Amino acid sequence: MSGEYFSHMLDLLISLKNGCISGVRVRVGRLHQLLNSGCMEHVDFATDSDSNYDDFEEFGDTDSQVISRVSIRDIHEDDTQSTERDYNCKPDEELFDLVRKHNIDTLRRVAFAIVVLSQRYGMGCVVDGESLEVRLERVYRQACARRRWWIVRYCAARLRKVTNSLAPGITSMLVRGKQITVGVSGCREMTITAPTTPDEIAEALFDSYPENEPQASVLQQELIIACSDLIAQKPYAFDGVLTIRLAWLSDAMSLMLNYMRNAGNVKKGSVIGMLNMSISSAQASFYAKLGENLSVYDLSPILVKDVVAALLTRKYWHLLTPLQSRRLNGSLNRVPPNFYDNVWKILERTQGGIVIAGQHLPQQPTLSDMTPFELTFSYKIESMMSAIEHPEYRQILVELLCIVAVILERNSELIFSD
Numbered sequence: 001m002s003g004e005y006f007s008h009m010l011d012l013l014i015s016l017k018n019g020c021i022s023g024v025r026v027r028v029g030r031l032h033q034l035l036n037s038g039c040m041e042h043v044d045f046a047t048d049s050d051s052n053y054d055d056f057e058e059f060g061d062t063d064s065q066v067i068s069r070v071s072i073r074d075i076h077e078d079d080t081q082s083t084e085r086d087y088n089c090k091p092d093e094e095l096f097d098l099v100r101k102h103n104i105d106t107l108r109r110v111a112f113a114i115v116v117l118s119q120r121y122g123m124g125c126v127v128d129g130e131s132l133e134v135r136l137e138r139v140y141r142q143a144c145a146r147r148r149w150w151i152v153r154y155c156a157a158r159l160r161k162v163t164n165s166l167a168p169g170i171t172s173m174l175v176r177g178k179q180i181t182v183g184v185s186g187c188r189e190m191t192i193t194a195p196t197t198p199d200e201i202a203e204a205l206f207d208s209y210p211e212n213e214p215q216a217s218v219l220q221q222e223l224i225i226a227c228s229d230l231i232a233q234k235p236y237a238f239d240g241v242l243t244i245r246l247a248w249l250s251d252a253m254s255l256m257l258n259y260m261r262n263a264g265n266v267k268k269g270s271v272i273g274m275l276n277m278s279i280s281s282a283q284a285s286f287y288a289k290l291g292e293n294l295s296v297y298d299l300s301p302i303l304v305k306d307v308v309a310a311l312l313t314r315k316y317w318h319l320l321t322p323l324q325s326r327r328l329n330g331s332l333n334r335v336p337p338n339f340y341d342n343v344w345k346i347l348e349r350t351q352g353g354i355v356i357a358g359q360h361l362p363q364q365p366t367l368s369d370m371t372p373f374e375l376t377f378s379y380k381i382e383s384m385m386s387a388i389e390h391p392e393y394r395q396i397l398v399e400l401l402c403i404v405a406v407i408l409e410r411n412s413e414l415i416f417s418d
Contacts, residue, residue, distance in 0.1 A: 004029040015023075034370050052216065085212060087112040092120070098137060099127050104142060107151050111126060111139045115158050133159070150297045156215035162202045163221055169228030171195045176231055177375065179243040179382070180224070183208030184216055185389075188350035191248065215297045219245045222301060226308040240334040248391060252331035253296045253307050323392065330391025333382070335398050343381055344372035349408050350416040356397070357387035 004177040016028055088093065090113075098106075099111040114136045117125060123133040140155035170180055170192055182201070183189035188208040192201075207218040223246050231238050238244075259268070311332060317325060347354055361384065370377045374398040388394040408414055 045261045084112050087116045100366050107143050153215035153218040153297050166201050167198045169224050172228045181245040185247045204231050225304045248331040252311050252328050326392045326395040330395035340378040341372050356384040359384045
């Protein structure tokens with residue numbers, strides 16, 4: 001390299017190496033590390049190719065359909081209580097009429113009509129020159145613009161949209177000794193213990209959700225990204241969490257929403273107060289209209305990450321009631337330090353083994369085949385406790401085992417005989 005700019009380029013390279021350019025601190029590293037630790041917010045299942053100029057022209061067809069990308073206060077979405085099941089029994093004529101009219105103020109109804117028709121005639125069915133898939137894609141984009149996140153996630157699930165960053169995100173958690181369980185409780189769950197291909201992850205997500213809740217597969221994609229970003233930035237947030245069970249993490253978010261909804265005069269320093277402060281006035285107005293119908297699927301992607309961070313970092317948790325803390329800790333699969341070592345010590349003093357949720361863990365050959373410090377034993381205990389249906393019951397069991405371990409430690413003569 002030579003020329004009149006050589007010295008300037010050399011100064012730039014030296015500044016990069018020193019970590020300071022014109023008084024601004026810089027850090028040089030690999031791009032994938034920057035993306036994992038520096039990305040603050042994005043909708044993972046919405047790519048840049050999802051938008052084009054034709055779509056913006058379509059939004060501006062009439063003055064009554066002008067969409068504000070800054071505020072949602074003057075946007076009205078009615079019939080938020082209807083479900084896809086309500087449209088299964090409707091005749092074709094009524095559904096086709098909804099699809100043709102495509103009322104932008106009733107996107108939820110239009111989406112349901114398109115999906116039900118696609119189940120009857122396939123996504124390739126053409127209505128007025130456009131396939132149902134193209135029309136559902138349009139509903140998806142319009143819902144994105146209107147910040148109707150329930151509809152966005154519903155359409156994304158029906159279109160089977162998957163973000164490319166799922167596999168790296170899961171690998172990031174696996175290398176830190178965490179397991180990830182995808183799927184929905186009571187339907188189908190799959191625990192990922194090794195790096196998995198994107199196709200296998202997509203199959204596990206879309207094949208495990210219940211028919212009446214497809215948006216769960218999309219929310220779990222967001223949770224994977226949120227957890228991978230958080231574990232890269234704040235590894236301590238996952239202390240005591242061996243298995244990240246996405247279905248229960250979603251349940252924990254629902255519990256937090258209920259606490260927010262039922263909290264009247266909350267303290268500003270509480271976790272509930274902090275989350276309420278993070279909601280803009282426009283979002284608060286929309287959520288207030290939903291009232292009791294508000295769910296995790298209505299939250300913006302930013303708020304989803306905020307709730308996940310608040311749950312896992314446990315900031316201000318001392319202001320929650322014991323029952324609330326137990327439910328949240330149980331939903332997060334969190335255990336105290338040395339918990340699995342304590343279970344091992346209990347097993348050493350229990351000749352008949354331990355029974356958890358109807359599953360028997362014998363003393364032998366467990367003690368001879370495993371060691372108290374290997375993850376295999378921890379994973380075994382975790383898999384047994386995962387059969388417990390209620391998170392607060394799981395947490396009570398964890399506390400009970402810790403108490404028994406303390407009793408045995410202080411009374412060395414005690415054993416549990418047959």
